[in-house]
Amino acid sequence: MLPAMAKLRFSFIIFIVYLLVKCESATVDNISSDIKIKNVDRTIDISSQLVKITSKITLENTGGSPVKSFLLAAEDNAKNNIAFFGAKDSSNKDVRLVETSVKGYEYVKFWRAELKEAVNAGATATFTVESVSTKALQPFPTAISQQEDQLIKYIGNLYTYSPYYVTSQKTNVIVNTKSIETFTKVKPFSQQDGSIQYGPYPNTKPFSEKELIIHYRNNSPFLTVTRIERLIEVSHWGNIAVEEVIEIEHTGAKLKGPFSRYDYQQDHHSGPASVRSYKTLLPASASDVYYRDTNGNISTSNMKVKKDSVELDLRPRYPLFGGWRTHYTLGYNVPSYEYLYHSGNEYLLKMRVIDHIYDDMQVDELVTKIILPEGSTSVKINLPYAVTRLPDSLHYTYLDTKGRPVITFTKKNLVENHIQDFQLRYTFPRLLMLQEPLLVVGFLYALFLCVIVYVRLDFSIHKAEHPHKD
Known part of the structure; x- marks a missing residue:
C-alpha cells in the first residue's frame, strides 16, 4: 500500500500528463486522406524585392462526410521569410487561418483554414491563397560597381508545397525583364517576355519538392x-x-x-x-x-x-x-x-x-x-x-x-x-477637458496677484525722511 502523500503525488502527476496530452491533441491536426487538390494555378512574382505567391486552388472532397477545414503548408527553407499569409474563398471573403502542427512533420509550418461553409462529399471548392515573403531574393554577385546592373537569384520550389495529392498544377513566374541569366528547365516549360511558364505537371505527391532557381536582372529598389x-x-x-x-x-x-x-x-x-x-x-x-x-x-x-x-x-x-x-x-x-x-x-x-x-x-x-x-x-x-x-x-x-x-x-x-x-x-x-484651461487661468491669476502684492508692498529698509517746515 502506498502512503497517502505518495498516492496524492502520483494522482497529481497523472493529472498533469492528462492535461498535456489533451492540450497537444487540441493543437495538433491530422492530414485527411479524403481531401485532394484537383488543380493549382500558381503565380510567383519576383519582379520587386518581395516574393509574392498567389495560388488558385481547387479543393475536392473525395470522402463521405463534409469537410469543414483543410491544411496549408510552407516548406522549411521558406517558412521563416513569410511576412504575410492569407486565404480567400470564391466569393472573395477572408478565410480564417490558424497556425497548427501535424505530428511527424515538425519541420513544416502549417495553417488550418477554417471554412464558413463546409465542402460536401463529392463536391469541389475554389480558394485563393496569397503569401508575401521578405529577404527571399539574394543579390548574386553580392557586390557591384556603380555602372553595373543588379543580378538577383531566386531559389524556390517548382511544385506547390501541399500536404495533399495534387492532380494537376502549373506555375507562372513573373520577372518583368528579358535579361535572364539562367533558370531551371523542367519540361513542359515556355519563356515569354518577362515571365516563365511551367507545367502543367500531373499527379504530384504530397510535400513534393524540386528546386527552382532563376538568376535574372532586377534593379528595383531593395x-x-x-x-x-x-x-x-x-x-x-x-x-x-x-x-x-x-x-x-x-x-x-x-x-x-x-x-x-x-x-x-x-x-x-x-x-x-x-x-x-x-x-x-x-x-x-x-x-x-x-x-x-x-x-x-x-x-x-x-x-x-x-x-x-x-x-x-x-x-x-x-x-x-x-x-x-x-x-x-x-x-x-x-x-x-x-x-x-x-x-x-x-x-x-x-x-x-x-x-x-x-x-x-x-x-x-x-x-x-x-x-x-x-x-x-x-x-x-x-x-x-x-x-x-x-x-x-x-x-x-x-x-x-x-x-x-x-x-x-x-x-x-x-x-x-x-x-x-x-x-x-x-x-x-x-x-x-477643463483641467488645462483652469490651470492656465489659475496660473495667470496667481501671477497677477503676486504682481499686485509686489507693487503695493514697500520692501525698502529705510524710509525717506521728509524735511520739517519752520
Missing part, C-alpha cells in the same frame, strides 16, 4: 526599413499628431569601388540599382507635413495632394547604394474627427498600424506608441493581427499633473498587407 518608431499623440482639442522616425538601408548588392558624384549626375543611367527617391503615401487629410534628418529640413522633396491621399516624393540628401543607410523624421497632423469617435465618456480611436512608406516595402521592426489624453482609463486595444504588447508608460508635457498614458506595441517583418486599422477604446471624463 530598400529595407530596419526600424520605424511611430508616435501617435491624441488630443481632444481637434488634432492628432503623427511622427515617424525611420531608419532605411539599401539591402541589395553592395557598392564595389568608389562612388563618383560627377558620373552619377552626368549620366542618368549611372547607378541603375541605386535609389534616388521614393513615394510615401499619407492620409488625405494630412497637413503641416515636415521631413527632416539630422542636418535639418530637407526641402528638395515634393508633395502632391490627391483625392484619397497625400503623396510625398521623398528624396534623401544622397542616393542610396547597396549597404548605404539613411535616417529621417516624418511628421504630420490630421483632424481628430476623422479618426476619433465618442459617445459620452467612451472614446474609440481607429487609425492605421503603419502607413505606406514606399512601394513593395519591407519593415524589419515597427514600434508604435499611442499617447492618450491625461486621465484616460479602461484602455482596450484591438489589433488586426498578432503583435507584442510592451509595458504601458506615462508621458509628461505642458500642464500635465499625473502624466498621459502611453500604449506601446511592436511587430517584426511587415509588408504592405499589414497596412490595416487598429481600434483603441478608452474612457475619458469630459469634465477633465
Whole structure:
C-alpha cells in the first residue's frame, strides 16, 4: 500500500500528463486522406524585392462526410521569410487561418483554414491563397560597381508545397525583364517576355519538392526599413499628431569601388540599382507635413495632394547604394474627427498600424506608441493581427499633473498587407477637458496677484525722511 502523500503525488502527476496530452491533441491536426487538390494555378512574382505567391486552388472532397477545414503548408527553407499569409474563398471573403502542427512533420509550418461553409462529399471548392515573403531574393554577385546592373537569384520550389495529392498544377513566374541569366528547365516549360511558364505537371505527391532557381536582372529598389518608431499623440482639442522616425538601408548588392558624384549626375543611367527617391503615401487629410534628418529640413522633396491621399516624393540628401543607410523624421497632423469617435465618456480611436512608406516595402521592426489624453482609463486595444504588447508608460508635457498614458506595441517583418486599422477604446471624463484651461487661468491669476502684492508692498529698509517746515 502506498502512503497517502505518495498516492496524492502520483494522482497529481497523472493529472498533469492528462492535461498535456489533451492540450497537444487540441493543437495538433491530422492530414485527411479524403481531401485532394484537383488543380493549382500558381503565380510567383519576383519582379520587386518581395516574393509574392498567389495560388488558385481547387479543393475536392473525395470522402463521405463534409469537410469543414483543410491544411496549408510552407516548406522549411521558406517558412521563416513569410511576412504575410492569407486565404480567400470564391466569393472573395477572408478565410480564417490558424497556425497548427501535424505530428511527424515538425519541420513544416502549417495553417488550418477554417471554412464558413463546409465542402460536401463529392463536391469541389475554389480558394485563393496569397503569401508575401521578405529577404527571399539574394543579390548574386553580392557586390557591384556603380555602372553595373543588379543580378538577383531566386531559389524556390517548382511544385506547390501541399500536404495533399495534387492532380494537376502549373506555375507562372513573373520577372518583368528579358535579361535572364539562367533558370531551371523542367519540361513542359515556355519563356515569354518577362515571365516563365511551367507545367502543367500531373499527379504530384504530397510535400513534393524540386528546386527552382532563376538568376535574372532586377534593379528595383531593395530598400529595407530596419526600424520605424511611430508616435501617435491624441488630443481632444481637434488634432492628432503623427511622427515617424525611420531608419532605411539599401539591402541589395553592395557598392564595389568608389562612388563618383560627377558620373552619377552626368549620366542618368549611372547607378541603375541605386535609389534616388521614393513615394510615401499619407492620409488625405494630412497637413503641416515636415521631413527632416539630422542636418535639418530637407526641402528638395515634393508633395502632391490627391483625392484619397497625400503623396510625398521623398528624396534623401544622397542616393542610396547597396549597404548605404539613411535616417529621417516624418511628421504630420490630421483632424481628430476623422479618426476619433465618442459617445459620452467612451472614446474609440481607429487609425492605421503603419502607413505606406514606399512601394513593395519591407519593415524589419515597427514600434508604435499611442499617447492618450491625461486621465484616460479602461484602455482596450484591438489589433488586426498578432503583435507584442510592451509595458504601458506615462508621458509628461505642458500642464500635465499625473502624466498621459502611453500604449506601446511592436511587430517584426511587415509588408504592405499589414497596412490595416487598429481600434483603441478608452474612457475619458469630459469634465477633465477643463483641467488645462483652469490651470492656465489659475496660473495667470496667481501671477497677477503676486504682481499686485509686489507693487503695493514697500520692501525698502529705510524710509525717506521728509524735511520739517519752520
